[in-house]
Amino acid sequence: MPKLARQYWLMKSEPDAFSIADLESKGTAPWDGVRAYAARSNMVAMQLGDLVLFYHSSCVPPGAVGIASVVKLAYPDPTQFDPKSQYFDAKSKPDAPRWRMVDVTFVSRFPRMVTLEVMRQDPELAEMVVVKPGRLSVQPVKPGEFARVVKLGGGKLPR
DNA sequence: GCCAACGTTGGC
DNA sequence: GCCAACGTTGGC
Numbered sequence: 053m054p055k056l057a058r059q060y061w062l063m064k065s066e067p068d069a070f071s072i073a074d075l076e077s078k079g080t081a082p083w084d085g086v087r088a089y090a091a092r093s094n095m096v097a098m099q100l101g102d103l104v105l106f107y108h109s110s111c112v113p114p115g116a117v118g119i120a121s122v123v124k125l126a127y128p129d130p131t132q133f134d135p136k137s138q139y140f141d142a143k144s145k146p147d148a149p150r151w152r153m154v155d156v157t158f159v160s161r162f163p164r165m166v167t168l169e170v171m172r173q174d175p176e177l178a179e180m181v182v183v184k185p186g187r188l189s190v191q192p193v194k195p196g197e198f199a200r201v202v203k204l205g206g207g208k209l210p211r
Numbered sequence: 212g213c214c215a216a217c218g219t220t221g222g223c
Numbered sequence: 224g225c226c227a228a229c230g231t232t233g234g235c
Contacts (some may be wrong), residue, residue: 064221066221109220112222185228187221187228187229187230188230
């Protein structure tokens with residue numbers, strides 16, 4: 053089996069809930085709480101070593117702040133079964149979990165944030181999903197787009 | 212399977 | 224805090 057090419061993604065998180073600084077101090081963390089089918093499909097498609105743009109949403113300004121990588125393939129998100137969790141889903145049963153998550157690990161922080169506004173104004177990023185209307189919290193990124201955002205942030209592409 | 216109503220996301 | 228745009232739900 054040929055090894056598939058590394059894939060790239062963007063994952064949104066509200067920094068008040070979980071920021072890149074939180075990921076940096078934890079090292080590795082489960083990406084729990086995703087409750088949208090399209091986002092779930094994207095997580096299920098992730099492979100070990102895939103790279104993720106960590107994006108801060110619902111803040112001023114929103115934008116990409118660093119890089120994470122996938123270190124555990126999609127598995128059931130335990131918060132869906134926890135009645136005390138804000139992510140509890142009464143319709144999901146343990147023998148048929150509805151929601152999944154991956155684990156990601158911290159890779160780097162950009163020297164400067166790449167704001168949504170900057171991405172919107174960059175011609176190379178005109179087709180990027182994040183600049184389009186929509187609210188997909190886990191979305192694919194093209195390799196060229198990923199490299200461009202890293203460059204705009206003054207960061208380094210992991211080898 | 213359609214689609215209106217509903218709830219949520221997320222930029223502003 | 225507002226609200227447009229979106230995704231999901233559920234009646235039919």
